Each structure stands twice: as C-alpha cells, then as structure tokens.
Amino acid sequence: MKQVNLLTLLLCLLVYNSSFAQKKNNLSVDQARALSKEAFEFGFPAVFIQNQYYVNSYATKAVGFKAPINQFAHSREFVDASNRQYVGNNVDVLASSASIDLSEEPLVITIPEMGDRFWLMQFINTWNEVPAVPSSRTHGGKARTFVVVGPEWEGDVPAEMELLKVNTETTLIVLRLYCSGKSDYKEVNAIQDQINITPLSQWGGNYVAPSYVTLKENFDGNRDVNEIVMSMPAEEFFNSLNKVLLKNPAYDADQSFMEKIAALGIIPGEHFTFDNYTEEVQEAINQGVIDAKQAIGARVKNLGELKNNWILTYDMGRFGTDYNYRAAWTLIGVGGNLLEDAFYPTTIIDEDGEMFDTNKHAYKITFSKEELPPVKSFWSLTMYDIKSYLVPNDLNKYTVGDRSDLQYNEDGSLTIYMQKDRPSEDKVSNWLPAPEGAFRIALRLYTPEEQVIKGNWIPPVVQKIK
Incomplete structure (x- = not known):
C-alpha cells in the first residue's frame, strides 16, 4: 500500500511539473x-x-558592525565623517545589531536596567517591516527578558519571559540606545555588554556564544x-x-x-x-x-508627502501591498522606525523649491516657540552631503538639537544656520556646518507627540539668507 501511494505521488508530481512547465512556456x-x-x-x-542578513553575519566573531548569527554586534562610539561605510549615519544613538535564526528554536534576549534612557529594539522581517519593537515608550526602563519565536513555533512561554513573535525566520534586530556624546560612551557600552542572546534550550545554564564560527561559503560579505x-x-x-x-x-x-x-x-x-x-x-x-x-x-524620489518642501513619511515599517513603495524604501532604508517611535523628515530644497547650494547661498531654519519639534524623548537636525554622508568640518559637528548648547531668540524661537563658512561668533553655537555645493538635512523626532503622528505638525521651510 505504501508503495502504491508513493508511485501515485510521483506520477502526480510528474504530471504537475509537466503541465506547469507547459503553462510557463505559453507565456x-x-x-x-x-x-x-x-x-x-x-x-x-x-x-x-x-543578503543584508548574510552581510551582517559575515564574521567569525563579533567585531565592529558584524557578528555571527544569534550574536550582537555593538557600535561603541559615534562615527565621524571619515566613515563612509553607511549612508545616513546616525549620531544620536549607539546601535547594537543581530541577525537571528529562529528555524531551530526560540531565542531568549535579555536587556538590563535602562533607567530613563531612550531605547528601542526593532525587529525587521523579510519584507522590511517591523513585527515587534519593544522600547522605552512601551516598556519603560526596567530590565526585561524576551523569548523570540518564529512563525511556526507553538509552546509555553516561561513565566519570567515576555513573548515576541516574528512572522519570518529571516530576521534582523537593531537595538538603539540614546547617547549624549563621548562622556556617555562608558555607560552605554556597559549596557551593551549586558545585552545577550541565548537559545531557549540553553536558558538557565552557563551558555557562552561560540567564540569562532566559519564564514558562509560562496558569499562575499564585504560587498x-x-x-x-x-x-x-x-x-x-x-x-x-x-x-x-x-x-x-x-x-x-x-x-x-x-x-x-x-x-x-x-x-x-x-x-x-x-x-x-x-x-x-x-x-x-x-x-x-x-x-x-x-x-x-x-x-x-517620492517616498512621502511633500509639505513645506520637506518629505514626510508616516507609514515606515507598514507598507501594505504597495510593492513598488516597499521596494524603494528597502533600497535606501532597511529598518525604518515606526512613526510612534521616530519621525524623520528630510529635505534638499529651500523656500523657493530650489536645491540647496552653498556656493550661491547660506541658509537658515527658524522654529517659533510654538513649533519647536514636539517630542517625548529628544530631537536632532543632522547635516549630510548630497550623497547622504556626514560632512567633514573643523568642529566635527554633524548635528544640533535639544541637547545642544543652542542660543534661543528673545521670543523663544530657535534659528539654526546652515552654511559652509563659519558665521559670526554670536551664531557659531547654532551653526550646522554644510559642505560646498548641495546638501541634505534630516530631522529626527524620537517618540513624537500626538500632533506629529496625526500630521498636524510640519517643519518650517528652510530659508535663504539674503
């Protein structure tokens, strides 16, 4: 009986494959x-x-921005303009990243006490969407233990753990930690050292991640x-x-x-x-x-609404069935944050709809007291060249924000100056050095207020200084 069923199955497969090939040939x-x-x-x-998963895990041990599968890699300090490995480098947070494999069993991720520090742990699935993102917004600052499971897993969750279910087995993690600068590196690095991944079957023992793994064969992880x-x-x-x-x-x-x-x-x-x-x-x-x-x-070139000549995107990580849109965002931005966690307006054009050009003009942006970026955590404005790399300058200054030593105007408004040449001394504190020629700027609003989420707050236009 088993033999008959097997022969029948093979015959069905042959008929199916033949008819399917015929159908394809008829296209x-x-x-x-x-x-x-x-x-x-x-x-x-x-x-x-x-392929991002393969590149991120193309390492025999955790070092720099790469780590073997099921291990975290940690950025230990902010990058500067000499680092052109990644576009759009972030100088607000230090990131820890991992490529995880859930095909064999669930993984346990532990994070330590965070206090009132901003943090978020973003899971990025195969479709560049965000199935889970525990954060300071959702979980506060207490130490946490999560058990992460794949789409096929069924079982009981240990009482001391919180379940996080992701819907694809190929999954990336990016954990962002607020860092105020060099003086904060030691404390943030100490937090990073306490972030661990453990296979569920090894939980409660003395699990130590492999100190050396072989590289993926027939793959160039340096491309x-x-x-x-x-x-x-x-x-x-x-x-x-x-x-x-x-x-x-x-x-x-x-x-x-x-x-x-x-x-x-x-x-x-x-x-x-x-x-x-x-x-x-x-x-x-x-x-x-x-x-x-x-x-x-x-x-x-069209990844959001255009208002006040800023591109505003409200659906990062939730693309629906607009496959062209999802592909375009993947090309330039793996792992965009959900709107509730961060909002990233960006622009390359001024009040007249002309591209920024510091060979022709200096620029400024003024936030009235009432329209300062409304956030529950913090905000920043970062300068990039037209290719989205940080801009080298004598001050090694790449961003300004609510944590900077900025000078506010008498009416409570704030003006930020963007130009290639050093301004007068009374404006240097509010100067964001720009490159020669074209540039791009990006606002980052972390844990934005409700008015941002509802689209009721729009950044002011960038003006020429005439």
Whole structure:
C-alpha cells in the first residue's frame, strides 16, 4: 500500500511539473515582461533582507558592525565623517545589531536596567517591516527578558519571559540606545555588554556564544548589499526569491498576487530556471527586471508627502501591498522606525523649491516657540552631503538639537544656520556646518507627540539668507 501511494505521488508530481512547465512556456512576451517587473518589485525586500542578513553575519566573531548569527554586534562610539561605510549615519544613538535564526528554536534576549534612557529594539522581517519593537515608550526602563519565536513555533512561554513573535525566520534586530556624546560612551557600552542572546534550550545554564564560527561559503560579505542585489541576473534573483519564500511566506493579503506570479514560476521552494522559457521570453523577463529597477529608482524620489518642501513619511515599517513603495524604501532604508517611535523628515530644497547650494547661498531654519519639534524623548537636525554622508568640518559637528548648547531668540524661537563658512561668533553655537555645493538635512523626532503622528505638525521651510 505504501508503495502504491508513493508511485501515485510521483506520477502526480510528474504530471504537475509537466503541465506547469507547459503553462510557463505559453507565456507571451508581453505577459512575461509585465509579470517579471511586478514580481521583482514584490520580491525585492525578501532578497535584499536575506543578503543584508548574510552581510551582517559575515564574521567569525563579533567585531565592529558584524557578528555571527544569534550574536550582537555593538557600535561603541559615534562615527565621524571619515566613515563612509553607511549612508545616513546616525549620531544620536549607539546601535547594537543581530541577525537571528529562529528555524531551530526560540531565542531568549535579555536587556538590563535602562533607567530613563531612550531605547528601542526593532525587529525587521523579510519584507522590511517591523513585527515587534519593544522600547522605552512601551516598556519603560526596567530590565526585561524576551523569548523570540518564529512563525511556526507553538509552546509555553516561561513565566519570567515576555513573548515576541516574528512572522519570518529571516530576521534582523537593531537595538538603539540614546547617547549624549563621548562622556556617555562608558555607560552605554556597559549596557551593551549586558545585552545577550541565548537559545531557549540553553536558558538557565552557563551558555557562552561560540567564540569562532566559519564564514558562509560562496558569499562575499564585504560587498555592498545594494550592489549584490541590483547586479543579480534575473534568473538568479527569482531563484533566490523562491528559496527565501519557502520559510518566509508572503502575507495573507499577498495571496492573490502570489497566485498571479506563479505563472512566471515564482513558487516557494521551486527551482526557477530559464530552461523553461524560449529565448524571446527570457529576454522579456530580463527586460521586466530592468523596468522594475527603473520604477523603484523613480519611486525613491517620492517616498512621502511633500509639505513645506520637506518629505514626510508616516507609514515606515507598514507598507501594505504597495510593492513598488516597499521596494524603494528597502533600497535606501532597511529598518525604518515606526512613526510612534521616530519621525524623520528630510529635505534638499529651500523656500523657493530650489536645491540647496552653498556656493550661491547660506541658509537658515527658524522654529517659533510654538513649533519647536514636539517630542517625548529628544530631537536632532543632522547635516549630510548630497550623497547622504556626514560632512567633514573643523568642529566635527554633524548635528544640533535639544541637547545642544543652542542660543534661543528673545521670543523663544530657535534659528539654526546652515552654511559652509563659519558665521559670526554670536551664531557659531547654532551653526550646522554644510559642505560646498548641495546638501541634505534630516530631522529626527524620537517618540513624537500626538500632533506629529496625526500630521498636524510640519517643519518650517528652510530659508535663504539674503
């Protein structure tokens, strides 16, 4: 009986594979191109995050920004303008990051007493969304023990632990800790040293993370993730997507779309190969990927509402079924914070809609007393060059904010000056040094007030100093 069932199963699989290959071969050139474009946009976060996971964990031991799987890597001090490894470097917090594997068993994460320090531990899933983010906003400053489980896990949670469930097995963690500057490094580093990951089966023992692990084979962990993914041939990309989807399923809301792109061969666990297609259809699939990359690049320029010439994004980490939008954010910003935790307006244009150019003008932004950034934690304004790198300057000053020694105007308003040349001495405290030519500035509002979340607070326009 078992033999008959096995033969029957094999026969069914042969019939299925044959009919499925026939269906794929019947795709027209136009259908293949359109489906390829849509499937690439849909799957871009999954393939990108998977490779980010590999890059972040490409280390034999925890050092610098990288650590083996299920271990934390800690940034121990703020970067300066000489560090061009990452765009948009943050000089408000020190970050600890991890790539975790939940396929074998749950993991226990312990964090120490934080007091009144701002902190958040953001979980980033395969789709660049945020399924969990415990923080000072939600949990206060007491020491915590979390048990983190994957989408398939079922079991009892130990009484002393809080359950955190993530919906994909490929998961990244970024834990941000407020740091006031060099004088605060020692205290923040001590907190980082008490943040631990332990397999649930080892909890209560004397677990020590491996001191050395082998690197992932056939992978270059020193390449930029954007470069890895954007240079992938279409066949490799879609085959990678099918592999990722096997253990990191799409959402329920995506099921009708998954049925649609199955005609192209996008099926969890299936081997995607060009052998199933004519040369004309192969070329159409390649062209569809080119179309998708162009569409994602175009969307990068429009990632939020434009008000007072600031780009305002209110749905980070919750992209829904707008796959082009989700792909564009993934390309430039893995792990965007939820609005409740942080709000990041950004701009490159002034009051007249012209791009900033310090060869032509100096600039200023004035917050009235009533429109200072409304936050429960803190806020900052950071200067970047047009490529989003920190700007070298004699003061090594990259940001100003409510923790800075700023001079307020007599009416309680605040003016910040942005220019390449040093201003008069009475303005130096409020000077944010700018590069020569174009630049970008980013506001960061941590734990914004309700008026920000509801869209009732908008940053003032940046003005030319004439």
